Amino acid sequence: MKNQDDHLNHAIIEFYEKLSSWEMAVVKDNGFSLPQVHTVEILGLNGPMRMKELAEKIGVTTGTLTVQIDKMVKAGLVLRRAHETDRRSILVELTDAGQVMFEEHDKLHMQLTADLTVNFSEQERSLMLDFFKRINNEF
Amino acid sequence: MKNQDDHLNHAIIEFYEKLSSWEMAVVKDNGFSLPQVHTVEILGLNGPMRMKELAEKIGVTTGTLTVQIDKMVKAGLVLRRAHETDRRSILVELTDAGQVMFEEHDKLHMQLTADLTVNFSEQERSLMLDFFKRINNEF
DNA sequence: AATAATAGTTTGATAGTCAAAATATCTATT
DNA sequence: AATAGATATTTTGACTATCAAACTATTATT
Numbered sequence: 001m002k003n004q005d006d007h008l009n010h011a012i013i014e015f016y017e018k019l020s021s022w023e024m025a026v027v028k029d030n031g032f033s034l035p036q037v038h039t040v041e042i043l044g045l046n047g048p049m050r051m052k053e054l055a056e057k058i059g060v061t062t063g064t065l066t067v068q069i070d071k072m073v074k075a076g077l078v079l080r081r082a083h084e085t086d087r088r089s090i091l092v093e094l095t096d097a098g099q100v101m102f103e104e105h106d107k108l109h110m111q112l113t114a115d116l117t118v119n120f121s122e123q124e125r126s127l128m129l130d131f132f133k134r135i136n137n138e139f
Numbered sequence: 140m141k142n143q144d145d146h147l148n149h150a151i152i153e154f155y156e157k158l159s160s161w162e163m164a165v166v167k168d169n170g171f172s173l174p175q176v177h178t179v180e181i182l183g184l185n186g187p188m189r190m191k192e193l194a195e196k197i198g199v200t201t202g203t204l205t206v207q208i209d210k211m212v213k214a215g216l217v218l219r220r221a222h223e224t225d226r227r228s229i230l231v232e233l234t235d236a237g238q239v240m241f242e243e244h245d246k247l248h249m250q251l252t253a254d255l256t257v258n259f260s261e262q263e264r265s266l267m268l269d270f271f272k273r274i275n276n277e278f
Numbered sequence: 279a280a281t282a283a284t285a286g287t288t289t290g291a292t293a294g295t296c297a298a299a300a301t302a303t304c305t306a307t308t
Numbered sequence: 309a310a311t312a313g314a315t316a317t318t319t320t321g322a323c324t325a326t327c328a329a330a331c332t333a334t335t336a337t338t
Contacts, residue, residue: 008264009245009252010184011271016162017181017196018278019155024198035294042156045149052316057156059163064295066318088303088316106148113148116274125147128270131263132150135255139157174325191285203326205287227285227334 026108035060035068037105040077040094044102048093050083077101165247174199174207176244179216179233183241187232189222216240 027037035058042057043049049057055065069092072078077098083089094102117125166176174197181196182188188196194204208231211217216237222228233241256264 004265004268005249005253008256008268008271009249011268011275012158012252013180013184013248014275015271016155016158017177017184018275019151020159020177021196021198022278023155028198033293038156038159041152045152045156050316051318057160059160060294061296062317063297063319067294070318083316086304086316090317109152110144110148113151114144116277117147118277119273120270124270126143127266129143129147129150131259131267131270132147132154134258136150136153136157138255138257139161172324189285190287199325200327201286202288202328206325209287222285225285225335229286 022112026105030105032101036072036075036077039068039072039092040098040102041105043078043092043094044099044106048081048091050089050091052089054092072098161251165244169244171240175211175214175216178207178211178231179237179241180244182217182231182233183238183245187220187230189228189230191228193231211237 023037024034027034030037038058039054042054046057051062051065051069055062058065060068069078069080073080076095078092079095081091081093083091117128120128162176163173166173169176177197178193181193185196190201190204190208194201197204199207208217208219212219215234217231218234220230220232222230256267259267
């Protein structure tokens with residue numbers, strides 16, 4: 001059903017736009033820049049990661065990421081660690097302070113998720129999780 | 140169920156991150172900047188809008204938006220129109236070329252949505268739409 | 279009528295970004 | 309094992325995006 005798909009598509013875009021807005025507002029409040037929070041979010045969720053991989057996930061060049069990570073190292077949020085097998089590569093990981101920041105930020109997301117699904121039944125919430133998991137796997 | 144909610148939360152964040160990545164990649168390919176595409180997307184979805192409102196949705200100050208809209212006017216994507224009742228306000232709306240760009244971009248989103256839900260039944264897709272609508276209303 | 283609040287623009291300083299060049303390391307071919 | 313090509317990261321210089329604050333014009337409040 002074409003029209004139905006159109007609605008789903010637009011609902012997804014609307015959701016994305018609203019989440020972006022929310023994230024921007026949250027980030028501005030706590031004094032860090034959006035790329036920094038984004039980085040903390042990705043590392044917190046996925047664990048240590050190579051520069052290249054991280055740059056792709058964030059959507060910037062590695063050159064841009066280098067200067068961002070420099071700042072975050074200075075701020076004590078992340079650290080650079082040697083890759084075990086590939087000496088060209090560097091792993092970026094959260095420091096304890098970075099982990100704390102991730103958890104703080106994650107709490108805000110948790111609250112948002114709770115607010116958004118306040119009218120969902122236990123069963124609906126579980127179905128929604130299943131849908132998201134399947135969609136995320138298709139990316 | 141606390142743990143379940145945590146999973147839903149993280150699945151949502153993962154979805155958001157992946158969609159961001161996708162959007163970045165798409166935008167870079169077609170030569171426009173992310174804020175410009177973002178603006179076209181919002182105007183195409185919501186119709187004409189005041190500067191203030193648009194700035195809030197995008198997550199920038201009105202000063203920043205002014206220069207962005209200047210560029211987009213020059214590029215022929217949007218135009219400024221007087222507000223009917225409030226002479227302080229200005230409505231920004233898509234030109235025909237802007238509308239075309241919106242539809243082109245929307246097609247890419249449509250394709251992505253179709254790809255992501257390729258394994259969904261008609262019923263699941265409809266349920267997913269219902270979930271997104273309810274969530275969007277809670278924002 | 280005066281004052282405060284709001285919408286938008288302009289400006290100067292700061293931060294973010296990219297492309298291209300440079301360095302170091304890894305992989306593949308001969 | 310030697311060479312050539314590919315890959316990961318950093319550095320650099322130019323450009324773009326961003327904000328905060330000052331400014332203009334209009335509307336709302338008292």
